[in-house]
Amino acid sequence: MSEGITALSDATFDEHVKSADTPVLVDFWAEWCGPCKMIAPVLEEISAEHKGKIQIAKLNIDENLDVTRRYEVMSIPTLMLFKDGEPVERIIGARGKAQLLQELQAYL
DSSP: OOTTEEEEOTTTHHHHHHHOSSOEEEEEEOTTOHHHHHHHHHHHHHHHHTTTTOEEEEEETTTOHHHHHHTTOOSSSEEEEEETTEEEEEEESOOOHHHHHHHHGGGO
16 A cells, blocks of 8 residues: 555544545555555545545455445445535446546545
């Protein structure tokens, strides 16, 4: 995981998302998920290019069942954008960089 991406867990999720002063895009993923691996470099690029405007975080669904269930994540990758600690956008499935940026434009 790159330096611009934060690994979250059930224990750290609420504190990180609620205390963030910028929107947080959380990638719900798993080690065995092919599309999750495809979207990872895209998220790293967005993290680097939009530093200070948006935070990127990842939550492994296999290791963090509480948060996964709370937000009813049924398929992965699921990207959820949190603003002021509340979910404002849900994107299911892998996207290319241009399409993902277009969907997030209002929050950047």
